[in-house]
Amino acid sequence: xxxxKGETLVTEIRQLDAKGSGQAVVWRENELGNPKKxxxxxxxxxxxxxxxxxxxxxxxxxxxxxxEEIIEAHQERVAPQCMHFELCxxxxxxxxxxTGQLKQKTAHVKQAIEAQGxxxxxxxxxxxxxxxxxxxxxxxxxFAKDGSxxxxxxxxxxxxISLETCLIAGKEMxxxxxxxxxxxxxxxxKGYDKDTHEGLLRHLMVRxxxxxxxxxxxxxxxxxxxxxxxxxxxDLIQRVGEKFxxxxxxxxxxxxxxxxxxxxxxxxVLAGRDFIYDExxxxxxxxxxxxxxxxxxxxxxxxxxLALEMGQPKKSEKMIDLFCGVGTFSLPFASQVEKxxxxxxxxxxxxxxxxxxxxxGISNTxxxxxxxxxxxDEVLESFGHPELLMLxxxxxxxxxxxxxxxxxxxxxRIVYVSCNPDTFATDISELVPFGYTLKMxxxxxxxxxxxxxxxxxxxxxxxxx
Ligand SMILES: C[S@@+](CC[C@H](N)C(=O)[O-])C[C@H]1O[C@@H](n2cnc3c(N)ncnc32)[C@H](O)[C@@H]1O
Numbered sequence: 001x002x003x004x005k006g007e008t009l010v011t012e013i014r015q016l017d018a019k020g021s022g023q024a025v026v027w028r029e030n031e032l033g034n035p036k037k038x039x040x041x042x043x044x045x046x047x048x049x050x051x052x053x054x055x056x057x058x059x060x061x062x063x064x065x066x067x068e069e070i071i072e073a074h075q076e077r078v079a080p081q082c083m084h085f086e087l088c089x090x091x092x093x094x095x096x097x098x099t100g101q102l103k104q105k106t107a108h109v110k111q112a113i114e115a116q117g118x119x120x121x122x123x124x125x126x127x128x129x130x131x132x133x134x135x136x137x138x139x140x141x142x143f144a145k146d147g148s149x150x151x152x153x154x155x156x157x158x159x160x161i162s163l164e165t166c167l168i169a170g171k172e173m174x175x176x177x178x179x180x181x182x183x184x185x186x187x188x189x190k191g192y193d194k195d196t197h198e199g200l201l202r203h204l205m206v207r208x209x210x211x212x213x214x215x216x217x218x219x220x221x222x223x224x225x226x227x228x229x230x231x232x233x234x235d236l237i238q239r240v241g242e243k244f245x246x247x248x249x250x251x252x253x254x255x256x257x258x259x260x261x262x263x264x265x266x267x268x269v270l271a272g273r274d275f276i277y278d279e280x281x282x283x284x285x286x287x288x289x290x291x292x293x294x295x296x297x298x299x300x301x302x303x304x305x306l307a308l309e310m311g312q313p314k315k316s317e318k319m320i321d322l323f324c325g326v327g328t329f330s331l332p333f334a335s336q337v338e339k340x341x342x343x344x345x346x347x348x349x350x351x352x353x354x355x356x357x358x359x360x361g362i363s364n365t366x367x368x369x370x371x372x373x374x375x376x377d378e379v380l381e382s383f384g385h386p387e388l389l390m391l392x393x394x395x396x397x398x399x400x401x402x403x404x405x406x407x408x409x410x411x412x413r414i415v416y417v418s419c420n421p422d423t424f425a426t427d428i429s430e431l432v433p434f435g436y437t438l439k440m441x442x443x444x445x446x447x448x449x450x451x452x453x454x455x456x457x458x459x460x461x462x463x464x465x
Contacts, residue, residue: 002028002038002058002063003026003028003038003040003055003058003063003065004055004058005055005056005057005058006054006055007054007055007058008052008053008054008055008068009026009040009052009053009055009065010050010051010052010053010071011024011025011026011040011042011050011051011053012024012048012049012050012051013042013045013046013047013048013049013051014047015047016046016047016104016451017041017062018451019092019451020043020092020093020450020451021041021042021043021044021045021092022041022042022043022044022045022046022047022049022051023039023040023041023042024039024040024042024051024053024065025037025038025039025040026038026040038063039062039063040053040055040063040064040065041062041063041064041065042064042065042066042067043064043066043067043092043154044067044085044086044092044095045067045070046073046074046076046077046095046096046100047074048072048074049070049071049072049073049074049077050070050071050072051067051068051069051070051071052067052068052069052071053065053066053067053068054066054068064155074096074100076096076097076099076100077095077096077097078094078095078096078097079095080094080095081094081133081167082094082165082166082167083164083165084151084161084164084165084166087153087154087161088151088152088153088154088161089151089152089153089154089155090151090166090168090449090450091167091168091448091449091450092154092449092450092451093449093450093451094449098128098132098448099128101128101445101448101449102125102126102128102445103126105126105443105445105453106123106124106125106126106443108421108451108453109123109126109421109441109443109453109455110123112421112422112424112425113421113424113425113428113438113441115425116425116426116428116429117429117432118425118428118429118438119438122438122439122440122441123441123443124440124441124442124443125443126443126444126445126453127299127302127442127443127444127445128445128448129296129298129299129445129448132445132448132449133167133168133448134167134168134169134170134171135168135296135298135299135446135448136168136169136170136173136295136296137170137173137207137208137209137210137278137293137295137296137297138205138206138207138208138293138295139166139169139173139174139177139205139206139207140203140204140205140262141163141177141203141204141205141206142160142191142202142203142204143160143184143191143192143199143201143202143203143204144160144162144191145190145191145192145193145199146190146191147184147185147188147189147190147191147201148160148162148163148181148184148185148191149162149163149177149180149181149184149204150162150163151163151166157194157260158194158195160191163177163178163181168448168449169206170208170210172208172213172215172244172246173206173207173208173215175244176206176215176217176240176244176247177204177206179239179240179243179244180204180217180219180236183232183235183236183239184201187232187235189201189232192222194260197258199222200221200222200223200229201219201220201221202220202221202222202255202260203219203220203262204217204218204219204220205217205218205220205262205289206218207276207287207289207293208246208276209276209277209278209279209287209297210297210298211278211279211280211297212277212278212279213246214246214248214249214276214277214278215244215246215247215248215249215276216247216248216249216250216251216275216276216287216289217240217244217247217249217250217251218249218250218251218252218253218262218289219251219252219253220253220255220262220263220264221252221253221254221255222254222255222256223254224252224254224266224268225252225268225270233252233270236250236270237250237270237271240271241271247271247272248272248273248276248277249269249271249272249273249274249275249276250269250270250271250272251267251268251269251270251274251289252267252268252270253266253267253268253289254266254267254268262289262290263290264289264290267289274288274289275287275288275291278293278297280293280294280297280300280301280304280328281301281304281305281328281331281332282332283327283331283332283356283360284356284359284360285326285327285328285352285356286352286355286356286359287326287352288348288352290348291326291348291349291352292325292326292346292349293325293326293328294328294446295446296446296447299444299445299446299454300328300446302444303417303444303446303454303456304328304329304332306442306444306456307329307333307390307415307417307456308332308333308336310413310415310439310440310442310456310457310458311333311388311390311413311415311458312413313333313336313337313388314336314337314387315336315337315338316338317337317338317386317387317388318337318338318339318340318341318383318384318385318386318387318388319333319334319337319339319340319341319386319387319388319389319390320340320341320342320343320376320379320383320386320388320389320390320409320411321333321340321341321342321343321389321390321391321392322343322372322375322376322389322390322391322392322393322398322402322406323343323344323372323391323392323393323394323398324342324343324344324349324353324367324392325344325346325349325353325392326349326352326353326356327342327352327353327356327357327365327367329390329392329417330342330353330357330365330367331356331357331360331362331365333388333390334357334362334364334365335362337364337388338364339364339365339366339383340364340365340366341365341366341367341368341379341383341386342365342366342367342368343367343368343370343372343375343376343379344367344368344369344370345369345370345371345372346369347369349369350367350368350369351369353365353367354367366379366383372391372393372398372402373401373402373405376402376405376406376409377405380409385409385410385411386409386411387411387412387413388411388412388413388414388415389406389409389411389413389414389415390414390415390416390417391406391414391415391416391417392416392417392418393418393423393427394419395419395420395423396420396423397418397420397423397424397426397427398423398427399427400427400430403427403428403430403431404430404434406431407430407431407433407434407436408434410434410461411461412460412461413458413459413460413461414431414436414458414459414460414461415456415457415458416428416455416456416457416458416459417454417455417456418454418455418456418457419446419452419453419454421443421453421455424455424457428457428459431459434461435461435462436459436460436461436462437459437460437462438457438458438459439457439458439459439460440457440458441455441456441457442455442456442457443455444456
């Protein structure tokens with residue numbers, strides 16, 4: 001009736017699931033003796049591959065099996081470069097040649113929009129990276145109970161793989177993280193236990209500007225860096241200062257909350273400032289530890305350029321930037337329109353967006369800390385109908401209510417930047433009854449070796465409606 005743990009099977013990978021794992025089908029008889037289809041999820045495999053697998057987790061909804069042998073390999077299979085690939089949940093597609101990954105991303109976007117009735121030929125080939133390694137400017141590492149520092153094991157949030165390298169993070173960022181890991185070991189500091197809620201160190205966040213080199217190291221801990229921790233902390237400050245002069249912000253963030261998030265109840269600046277400077281598309285930004293900023297700056301710059309090219313902003317026009325964050329798109333657009341209103345739910349991001357506009361000498365922006373839905377209504381009242389609107393929602397998409405408000409606000413052109421082709425396709429289908437036509441979709445790879453793909457799309461309103 002079902003598969004059993006430890007059972008060995010030979011099967012063929014039919015397709016990939018949304019998390020990038022291979023899917024295969026095995027047939028078993030049910031109680032009535034009729035054949036029943038069972039789906040197996042097999043990570044680190046590729047479509048068409050013939051594999052011998054061992055069933056690992058038959059009880060899971062996505063019954064999991066592990067590969068014992070690749071009997072017939074996909075022609076685009078390559079040897080993964082990172083030593084942590086087998087266990088780490090970070091890069092699920094390192095075993096796939098980069099051009100193969102890009103083709104798959106384009107196919108995913110095409111399927112998503114076709115499923116909503118749009119023409120898939122509007123989707124261009126995915127723009128990849130020249131060098132798809134060391135692209136991330138921000139990493140969050142986790143401390144294990146014994147104090148070692150690393151990354152979560154795939155599918156197991158309680159297991160930490162001790163960090164020796166990470167090939168998608170900036171090199172200096174990994175070196176700085178290793179220094180903190182050595183320091184923790186020397187002082188025998190304990191990591192936080194998620195079950196007993198005991199222990200000191202929880203996470204290490206490292207972010208670095210690839211434009212100017214400035215780095216932030218932020219330690220999340222359950223106690224303040226005083227008392228019995230004072231001498232260890234002083235030593236950390238000294239070593240970081242000597243070995244990593246590019247660290248312009250060394251932070252100790254108290255977090256006693258049970259939720260496993262990088263949040264802070266109290267911030268202690270151990271050295272430098274509480275933010276770093278970064279740059280994007282010629283504009284300067286201040287980034288605090290909790291500021292959202294694009295994590296692949298090389299490709300994000302291309303997103304900004306594409307959005308400008310598709311949006312064709314004009315000096316006589318009003319524009320709304322919905323889900324504007326700290327203003328990554330708002331500032332480049334603002335300098336080309338009459339005025340721009342940015343809407344974003346996180347207040348600190350809006351504070352930052354205002355300051356970023358000021359720092360960059362931009363005075364025609366109006367930033368509003370509001371939920372997108374309410375924000376549009378408020379902006380329309382004070383600002384009137386925009387000629388141009390851009391939106392860059394989170395992975396969950398903007399949702400029907402926001403999209404219909406956008407439709408009713410009648411911008412001539414809409415530029416949609418998306419990090420999820422499926423929610424993007426559903427969202428834009430809401431614009432069709434308002435007379436919008438999809439003109440072009442350009443996928444951009446911001447996350448090589450993962451399943452994620454970003455898109456920039458243009459929709460134009462038909463004149464006669
Ligand atoms: C993908 S980020 C884009 C940010 C910005 N465009 C950028 O590139 O830096 C999505 C943003 O939407 C914001 N957000 C999430 N839900 C929201 C909501 N309901 N209303 C307004 N903003 C929201 C998040 O805080 C986040 O800053």
